[in-house]
Amino acid sequence: MNSITIYPSNQVQYDILIALANEMKMRFSTDGKSAFLNSLTEAAREAKQIACGETEGQTLEELLAEE
Numbered sequence: 876m877n878s879i880t881i882y883p884s885n886q887v888q889y890d891i892l893i894a895l896a897n898e899m900k901m902r903f904s905t906d907g908k909s910a911f912l913n914s915l916t917e918a919a920r921e922a923k924q925i926a927c928g929e930t931e932g933q934t935l936e937e938l939l940a941e942e
């Protein structure tokens with residue numbers, strides 16, 4: 876079986892795609908990569924804030940001490 880990945884541009888497109896998949900009784904997943912992409916986006920935002928001096932970064936020792 877083949878699979879496709881679609882990245883809707885807004886909530887309306889997302890809702891339409893979900894409704895279409897449901898109507899066609901297609902098996903689909905809405906999580907997985909989205910959670911990864913959200914965490915990656917947040918990490919990039921945090922890195923930018925640190926680079927701009929808006930937030931203070933952690934030292935290597937502090938990062939390693941986190942559980």
